[in-house]
Amino acid sequence: xxxxxxxIFPLQRGRVHDASGPGAPFFAAALAxxxxxxxxxxxxxWFAEEINPVAFSAFFDPRDIILARTADQTxxxxxxxxxxxxxxxxxxxxxxxxxVELTPGRRLQLxxxxxxxxxxxxxxxxxxxxxxxxxWLCKPLFSASDSxxxxxxxxxxKAGTNNSWAVRWDETARRIHMVSETAERAGSxxxxx
Amino acid sequence: xxxxxVSIWFQRLPSERVLRARPVDGPFxxxxxxxxxxxxxxxxxxxxxxxxxxxxxxxxxxxxVPDLVTRPADIDADRRxxxxxxxxxxxxxxxxxxxxxxxxxxxxxxxxxxxxxEAAMLEDMKERLARxxxxxxxxxxxxxxxxxxxxxxAPGIAPPGKTSAALGPLSVSALRIDxxxxxxxxxxxxxxxxxxxxxxxxxxxxxxxxxxxxxLEQALGxxxxxxxxxxxxxxxxxxxxxxEPIGLVDDVMAALSRLLDTLCLxxxxxxxxxxxxxxxxxxxxxxxQNVTLRLARxxxxxxxxxxxxxxxxxxxxxxxxxxxxxxxALDVEVLPAxxxxxxxxxEGEALDDLVTRLGARIGxxxxxxxxxxxxxxxxxxxxxxxxxxxxxxxxxxxDHPRPLRMFAPEPVTSDAARRPPSRFSWRRMRFETAASCGxxxxxxxxxxxDEAWRTGLRDYWRVExxxxxxxxxxxxPQTPGWFVHGLFA
Numbered sequence: 001x002x003x004x005x006x007x008i009f010p011l012q013r014g015r016v017h018d019a020s021g022p023g024a025p026f027f028a029a030a031l032a033x034x035x036x037x038x039x040x041x042x043x044x045x046w047f048a049e050e051i052n053p054v055a056f057s058a059f060f061d062p063r064d065i066i067l068a069r070t071a072d073q074t075x076x077x078x079x080x081x082x083x084x085x086x087x088x089x090x091x092x093x094x095x096x097x098x099x100v101e102l103t104p105g106r107r108l109q110l111x112x113x114x115x116x117x118x119x120x121x122x123x124x125x126x127x128x129x130x131x132x133x134x135x136w137l138c139k140p141l142f143s144a145s146d147s148x149x150x151x152x153x154x155x156x157x158k159a160g161t162n163n164s165w166a167v168r169w170d171e172t173a174r175r176i177h178m179v180s181e182t183a184e185r186a187g188s189x190x191x192x193x
Numbered sequence: 194x195x196x197x198x199v200s201i202w203f204q205r206l207p208s209e210r211v212l213r214a215r216p217v218d219g220p221f222x223x224x225x226x227x228x229x230x231x232x233x234x235x236x237x238x239x240x241x242x243x244x245x246x247x248x249x250x251x252x253x254x255x256x257x258v259p260d261l262v263t264r265p266a267d268i269d270a271d272r273r274x275x276x277x278x279x280x281x282x283x284x285x286x287x288x289x290x291x292x293x294x295x296x297x298x299x300x301x302x303x304x305x306x307x308x309x310x311e312a313a314m315l316e317d318m319k320e321r322l323a324r325x326x327x328x329x330x331x332x333x334x335x336x337x338x339x340x341x342x343x344x345x346x347a348p349g350i351a352p353p354g355k356t357s358a359a360l361g362p363l364s365v366s367a368l369r370i371d372x373x374x375x376x377x378x379x380x381x382x383x384x385x386x387x388x389x390x391x392x393x394x395x396x397x398x399x400x401x402x403x404x405x406x407x408x409l410e411q412a413l414g415x416x417x418x419x420x421x422x423x424x425x426x427x428x429x430x431x432x433x434x435x436x437e438p439i440g441l442v443d444d445v446m447a448a449l450s451r452l453l454d455t456l457c458l459x460x461x462x463x464x465x466x467x468x469x470x471x472x473x474x475x476x477x478x479x480x481x482q483n484v485t486l487r488l489a490r491x492x493x494x495x496x497x498x499x500x501x502x503x504x505x506x507x508x509x510x511x512x513x514x515x516x517x518x519x520x521x522a523l524d525v526e527v528l529p530a531x532x533x534x535x536x537x538x539x540e541g542e543a544l545d546d547l548v549t550r551l552g553a554r555i556g557x558x559x560x561x562x563x564x565x566x567x568x569x570x571x572x573x574x575x576x577x578x579x580x581x582x583x584x585x586x587x588x589x590x591x592d593h594p595r596p597l598r599m600f601a602p603e604p605v606t607s608d609a610a611r612r613p614p615s616r617f618s619w620r621r622m623r624f625e626t627a628a629s630c631g632x633x634x635x636x637x638x639x640x641x642x643d644e645a646w647r648t649g650l651r652d653y654w655r656v657e658x659x660x661x662x663x664x665x666x667x668x669x670p671q672t673p674g675w676f677v678h679g680l681f682a
């Protein structure tokens with residue numbers, strides 16, 4: 001199982017992935033911390049939920065974030081495409097509120113392929129990028145002993161099977177640790193809807 | 194060689210500048226708004242002939258001359274026009290400069306013979322200026338002061354060495370002194386410059402300040418005064434006209450490429466780089482479109498800039514064809530020669546190009562980087578800087594756990610005090626507190642009024658819910674209430 005996780009995370013370069021759930025920003029931050037390089041973070045200007053660079057400093061150097069504010073989703077996708085194609089950034093995170101259709105999704109994939117960068121779109125639960133290579137659902141996992149525990153489930157995988165892991169962020173090593181699943185999950189309550 | 198100076202005085206520069214563009218028959222004046230009062234700033238000969246004068250209120254002037262045509266004054270435009278005239282005057286001598294708001298001064302030492310002597314040169318100037326519909330008075334003398342005096346009071350030539358004879362009969366006002374001093378001199382019976390030169394200097398110096406003596410000596414040539422030529426700011430503009438109108442994007446790009454080569458070479462020669470470049474396109478139907486490319490860092494590499502122009506050029510509407518294109522570097526900064534890195538790009542340039550491209554799409558202001566700020570107020574722990582200014586090298590610190598997401602505080606329905614409520618609802622979801630950690634008390638920065646912090650002190654808690662969500666909540670003990678301010682995950 002450990003092996004399976006390490007083959008899939010950090011996510012495959014030159015591809016676009018998507019993530020949703022309350023743990024999605026954490027997922028993006030952990031991914032950025034492990035990929036390195038500049039992160040282009042694109043979000044519509046009207047989204048009230050702002051990212052907090054101070055908190056990102058636990059994952060990577062917040063100086064490496066370039067935040068782009070867009071007017072709408074069309075602009076977000078266009079900017080993401082530009083960022084992915086340029087190859088100047090390691091990771092492009094885009095926050096979207098509507099599902100990404102197949103055509104723009106394909107365009108993003110092509111751009112990521114030519115720039116060798118990772119694309120990650122953050123969606124509300126239930127909406128996604130139809131062309132994504134992998135889709136993740138990230139939820140915090142309540143545990144009496146660990147306040148950073150998360151459950152990451154891969155719910156769509158073009159290259160393999162779906163799976164679910166309990167993980168936490170190791171701040172000193174700056175990497176994701178997989179927690180032995182069965183032991184932790186026995187004590188936890190199942191994630192609610 | 195004896196120094197010779199020309200002074201040109203444009204008596205009606207503001208009005209004539211306007212009239213050149215849009216001629217008016219009959220009385221005309223340029224008005225300047227002072228406070229809430231319009232006054233005549235300058236007027237043409239007809240208006241003067243009908244008894245109007247400078248400084249008169251516009252309402253009064255209208256009462257005398259009902260058919261007076263007026264335009265508002267534009268002092269900046271006048272200044273630019275005068276600068277343009279100074280550039281024109283360099284046809285006579287490279288030493289041409291501005292003299293006040295309405296005059297030029299030219300050092301023609303050793304230049305007049307090229308025009309057939311001073312008299313011929315004077316005639317040439319008069320003729321050309323008259324053809325340009327500008328009324329000018331010109332004086333030629335040994336000194337700048339004397340030339341000015343002649344231009345304003347007795348236009349003509351004072352032969353070399355005959356300065357005092359030429360100036361003698363002129364009014365003391367010809368010495369470029371303020372009205373108060375002139376009036377004071379006249380009150381003493383000193384009406385002409387000759388009256389003044391007859392007096393011992395010490396007597397004058399005792400009654401008046403040294404400025405007067407200086408002006409007198411400058412005019413008579415016993416004290417030097419330089420003619421500072423106009424320093425020409427480097428011009429970064431190139432243009433190209435086409436024999437046949439063009440319309441294809443590829444054609445525009447090809448032309449743009451050639452213009453960029455010229456422009457960038459010019460920038461390179463001066464070790465400068467452009468921060469913004471404006472492309473203006475003139476179409477066959479006389480309309481013009483401007484495209485401004487804002488660059489994330491000063492640049493002068495033509496091929497790179499050309500690539501960045503691809504998108505904006507694609508959006509130009511060529512209409513029936515483009516006749517002329519013009520390229521101008523708007524913001525030019527010093528850019529010393531740099532070591533070229535791998536792949537022909539200096540490090541970080543790929544990123545800067547990306548920022549430029551994104552800027553062309555969503556505006557350069559919408560692309561930011563974060564900079565830490567020393568403030569214990571969570572939402573003020575950082576500021577945003579335009580990404581175009583590059584990475585700021587300051588260390589980030591997180592002393593207390595902070596949530597990845599923050600938003601405007603959202604109230605929670607609960608009546609608990611002190612400890613986080615065991616059950617509460619937020620965003621129409623019900624939560625049960627499983628564990629909590631806190632409080633961390635944060636006081637408002639009282640020296641900075643902030644609407645959001647009007648509720649006073651905040652006790653922050655990290656609240657883990659049985660439902661999974663990890664919230665960042667605070668309680669305000671001074672005006673009891675619970676709020677959610679952020680999400681850890």
